Amino acid sequence: xxxxxxxxxxxxxxxxxxxxxxxxxxxxxxxxxxxxxxxxxxxxxxxxxxxxxxxxxxxxxxxxxxxxxxxxxxxxxxxxxxxxxxxxxxxxxxxxxxxxxxxxxxxxxxxxxxxxxxxxxxxxxxxxxxxxxxxxxxxxxxxxxxxxxxxxxxxxxxxxxxxxxxxxxxxxxxxxxxxxxxxxxxxxxxxxxxxxxxxxxxxxxxxxxxxxxxxxxxxxxxxxxxxxxxxxxxxxxxxxxxxxxxxxxxxxxxxxxxxxxxxxxxxxxxxxxxxxxxxxxxxxxxxxxxxxxxxxxxxxxxxxxxxxxxxxxxxxxxxxxxxxxxxxxxxxxxxxxxxxxxxxxxxxxxxxxxxxxxxxxxxxxxxxxxxxxxxxxxxxxxxxxxxxxxxxxxxxxxxxxxxxxxxxxxxxxxxxxxxxxxxxxxxxxxxxxxxxxxxxxxxxxxxxxxxxxxxxxxxxxxxxxxxxxxxxxxxxxxxxxxxxxxxxxxxxxxxxxxxxxxxxxxxxxxxxxxxxxxxxxxxxxxxxxxxxxxxxxxxxxxxxxxxxxxxxxxxxxxxxxxxxxxxxxxxxxxxxxxxxxxxxxxxxxxxxxxxxxxxxxxxxxxxxxxxxxxxxxxxxxxxxxxxxxxxxxxxxxxxx
Ligand SMILES: [Zn+2]
Numbered sequence: 001x002x003x004x005x006x007x008x009x010x011x012x013x014x015x016x017x018x019x020x021x022x023x024x025x026x027x028x029x030x031x032x033x034x035x036x037x038x039x040x041x042x043x044x045x046x047x048x049x050x051x052x053x054x055x056x057x058x059x060x061x062x063x064x065x066x067x068x069x070x071x072x073x074x075x076x077x078x079x080x081x082x083x084x085x086x087x088x089x090x091x092x093x094x095x096x097x098x099x100x101x102x103x104x105x106x107x108x109x110x111x112x113x114x115x116x117x118x119x120x121x122x123x124x125x126x127x128x129x130x131x132x133x134x135x136x137x138x139x140x141x142x143x144x145x146x147x148x149x150x151x152x153x154x155x156x157x158x159x160x161x162x163x164x165x166x167x168x169x170x171x172x173x174x175x176x177x178x179x180x181x182x183x184x185x186x187x188x189x190x191x192x193x194x195x196x197x198x199x200x201x202x203x204x205x206x207x208x209x210x211x212x213x214x215x216x217x218x219x220x221x222x223x224x225x226x227x228x229x230x231x232x233x234x235x236x237x238x239x240x241x242x243x244x245x246x247x248x249x250x251x252x253x254x255x256x257x258x259x260x261x262x263x264x265x266x267x268x269x270x271x272x273x274x275x276x277x278x279x280x281x282x283x284x285x286x287x288x289x290x291x292x293x294x295x296x297x298x299x300x301x302x303x304x305x306x307x308x309x310x311x312x313x314x315x316x317x318x319x320x321x322x323x324x325x326x327x328x329x330x331x332x333x334x335x336x337x338x339x340x341x342x343x344x345x346x347x348x349x350x351x352x353x354x355x356x357x358x359x360x361x362x363x364x365x366x367x368x369x370x371x372x373x374x375x376x377x378x379x380x381x382x383x384x385x386x387x388x389x390x391x392x393x394x395x396x397x398x399x400x401x402x403x404x405x406x407x408x409x410x411x412x413x414x415x416x417x418x419x420x421x422x423x424x425x426x427x428x429x430x431x432x433x434x435x436x437x438x439x440x441x442x443x444x445x446x447x448x449x450x451x452x453x454x455x456x457x458x459x460x461x462x463x464x465x466x467x468x469x470x471x472x473x474x475x476x477x478x479x480x481x482x483x484x485x486x487x488x489x490x491x492x493x494x495x496x497x498x499x500x501x502x503x504x505x506x507x508x509x510x511x512x513x514x515x516x517x518x519x520x521x522x523x524x525x526x527x528x529x530x531x532x533x534x535x536x537x538x539x540x541x542x543x544x545x546x547x548x549x550x551x552x553x554x555x556x557x558x559x560x561x562x563x564x565x566x567x568x569x570x571x572x573x574x575x576x577x578x579x580x581x582x583x584x585x586x587x588x589x590x591x592x593x594x595x596x597x598x599x600x601x602x603x604x605x606x607x608x609x610x611x612x613x614x615x616x617x618x619x620x621x622x623x624x625x626x627x628x629x630x631x632x633x634x635x636x637x638x639x640x
Contacts, residue, residue: 002219003627004617007596008317009354009373010211010238016185016219018157020076020084020117021051025219026235026317028226028310029054029086030303031245032079034066038248038299041081048303051083054243057111057119058090058100074115086118086159086243087111091189092224095125104145108152118157118185121149126165126190128199135165139174150182157184161223165190166202168209175213185219185241186210192224200230200339207237208346217624228259228309229332233339235313236326244306251298257305260332265298275304320358323372327365337368344371351377353618355596356500357438357542364426364445367452374439378427379460383467385498386431389491392472393465394419394479398426398449403435404488410476417482419472426453428460432488433495436524436543489516489525497528497536500544500599501555501564508558509535509551546634547599547612556607565601566590566622566631568610576602576610579635587630590619600631611635 006013014025030044032055044050055075060066069078075085089107090100104122111119123145124138146160160183164171178186188210194203207222214220219240225231226244234242250257254265256273271283277300278286286294316325330340343350351373362374394414400406403423411421411432421432426445435441445453465473493516497506512531519526519540528536528545535551538544547555555564568576572586582602594600594615602611613633622630 001627002217002625004216004621004625005628006318007353007355007616008320008322008358009236009350011235011313011317011322012238012240013314013317014219014240016240018084018117019155020082023052023084025240026231026310026313027052027241028231028306029084029241029243030226030247030306031055031243032081033245033248034060034070034079035063036248038251038296039303041079044303045081045083048307050307052086052241053079053081053083054086054088055079056090056093057087057107057114057116058093058102060087060114061090061102061107061110070114076115078114084117085115086185087114087116087120089120089122091120091123091125091161092192095127095190095192104148105152108149108156108158112154112156116156118159119149119153120159120187121146121161123161123163123189126163128166128190128193128197128202130165132165132167132170135163135167135170139163139170143174143177146178146183147181153182159183159185159187159221161187161189162210162214163189164206164209166194166206168205171206171209172213175210177213179213179215183218185221186214187221187223187241188239189223191222195225195227195230198333198335200335201342204237204339204342204346207234207239208343208349211238212349215624216621217626226306227262228257228305229261229329229336231306231309232313232316232322232326232329233336235317236322237343244302247302247306248299250302251295254294254298256298257302259305259309259329273301275301275308277301277304319360320355321360321363323369324363324365327368330368331366340368341371344368347371347373347376351595352620353596356598357544358442358597359541360442362439362443364443367450370452370456375427378440381499382428382431382434383464385502386434386468386495387498387503388420388431388468388470389433389486389495390418390420391470392417392419393422393468393470394474394476396421396423396476398424398445401435401441403430404432407432407476411488413481414476414479415486415488416484417479418484419474419476419479420470421476422461422465424457424461426457428457429464431495433492434499436492437496437499438542438544441543442541489518490514493525493528493536493538496538496543497545501547505555505559505564508554511554545599547601549609549612552601552609552612555601556603556609561603561607562589562591564591564594564599565603565607566594566615567603567605567607570604573604573610576633579611579633581629581633582611582613582631584617584622584625584628584630587622590615590622590630592619594618602631602633 001017003015004012016023029052094100107122123142160178162175164174221241222239316322330336354373423430515529517527525538533550536545567589600615611633613631
């Protein structure tokens with residue numbers, strides 16, 4: 001069973017329960033060649049902390065002494081590895097060396113007989129140079145074999161490998177058909193040639209199209225991906241498991257993996273590595289070391305590079321900053337940068353799981369940052385949900401944030417003349433009322449703008465001004481003060497609500513007499529009281545609202561189900577009413593437009609209010625996961 005503990009977009013920190021223990025993801029499985037132990041499985045476990053490895057059952061089966069031992073004592077004892085053992089089936093051998101002379105059933109049964117935790121179907125490796133017809137035909141066979149493997153897998157878990165070469169529709173279709181089978185892990189297969197040839201843009205298409213069809217309740221394994229350079233980017237696209245044979249292969253070849261690429265010992269000018277394997281060595285001393293011994297040092301060095309990067313990927317997911325890391329890593333090679341640019345084309349899909357707000361600030365690392373789904377979301381919400389308070393606009397250049405503090409007297413001046421202040425930010429036009437909403441205030445951009453940002457801001461601003469129907473637009477310096485009175489806090493209070501909950505819900509929330517409770521210390525809005533009821537509280541961190549029970553009740557009356565709601569089963573009602581979190585298995589239905597970290601109203605099946613909280617997962621995930629928190633419920637006066 002797979003549980004999502006923490007997420008950052010498609011990336012997730014998960015717990016995968018197997019009979020050999022819980023595997024925390026993202027995880028990398030070093031490939032262990034049962035015939036050559038460059039680094040022993042025991043060392044992988046004890047020294048490097050790898051909790052899972054992968055080995056090849058086809059090689060074991062074809063080596064009589066190994067086969068006999070594996071069947072007599074089991075893989076865990078034979079390899080002396082107490083963690084999770086995954087086995088590959090010979091599919092990769094067929095890609096490397098042509099036909100393999102075994103059947104799928106034989107391979108599945110053999111993997112069971114040696115005590116594999118996660119076995120693999122003998123699927124058909126779809127080569128990138130295959131025609132679409134050939135690929136489609138082979139998938140039919142792969143699907144049949146996978147179905148059969150599920151029927152006979154017994155206690156063993158099974159890998160259902162998504163194939164489909166470079167054809168996105170075939171990948172998605174294959175994934176969809178596998179999603180309904182009793183599969184435990186989904187490797188994305190047939191991608192090694194793409195990675196070897198640096199065809200990363202196609203790799204992006206392959207991963208995303210597979211993810212679209214797959215069931216989110218299973219870990220996704222990017223078969224053959226193990227270079228530290230690619231880990232952050234692949235995790236960003238929702239890959240949970242990786243494996244590496246290269247750490248040993250490269251070592252045998254006198255090649256060292258680093259975060260920015262792989263280097264031959266012969267070409268290197270100096271060692272410059274401080275990992276435990278290299279410590280005490282210089283390039284000269286390494287070159288003089290006996291070949292066997294050196295191979296071991298280099299393999300250990302390569303493993304340390306992998307574990308370091310994987311730890312960093314986990315940390316960035318936890319901090320909600322994986323985009324930053326992936327964008328930085330993709331600068332290691334122009335083809336990776338190409339891939340990052342390609343990912344922009346998939347931003348509508350990426351947006352589904354992108355959180356409404358994050359704890360930390362967003363960093364702009366370059367024009368590719370504009371491909372993040374958050375830019376598109378801001379644009380869509382502003383265009384659809386913003387209502388300008390006046391019909392005249394005053395244009396301000398970008399400045400220090402928050403804009404309303406930096407431009408305090410100028411904003412006041414133009415407002416008294418009946419103008420709405422609009423700042424031209426790297427996100428596009430930002431009306432003064434929205435300047436504190438995430439990520440507008442919680443982001444850092446270089447002051448010297450790039451051309452792409454300038455052009456996009458200009459284009460977006462033009463479309464925005466036109467859509468809003470301003471009759472007069474001018475630079476703020478050209479405006480003389482007037483005598484019009486306005487309430488900046490009330491304008492902000494309503495604009496943020498529309499941006500967050502939509503126009504209709506805002507009408508219900510801002511009804512009758514409105515009182516604003518403002519912090520004496522910071523001057524910021526804290527509570528919204530409508531007709532004597534405390535309906536909303538504004539969070540200082542992300543400038544967005546927490547929905548109070550009185551506010552939730554109004555939304556329930558005004559907005560039809562299941563909008564803004566998570567509907568839970570009767571069994572969960574007493575727990576949720578007492579402030580306990582909503583777990584996936586108790587959710588009957590949920591608004592599919594809710595994004596992670598968005599406000600949710602938890603109701604019973606008769607639409608009675610039980611609690612309010614924040615979504616951790618989206619509907620599609622909640623429906624498929626059997627474990628984990630769907631909505632983090634707010635209890636008592638907790639306003640986070
Ligand atoms: Zn090193």
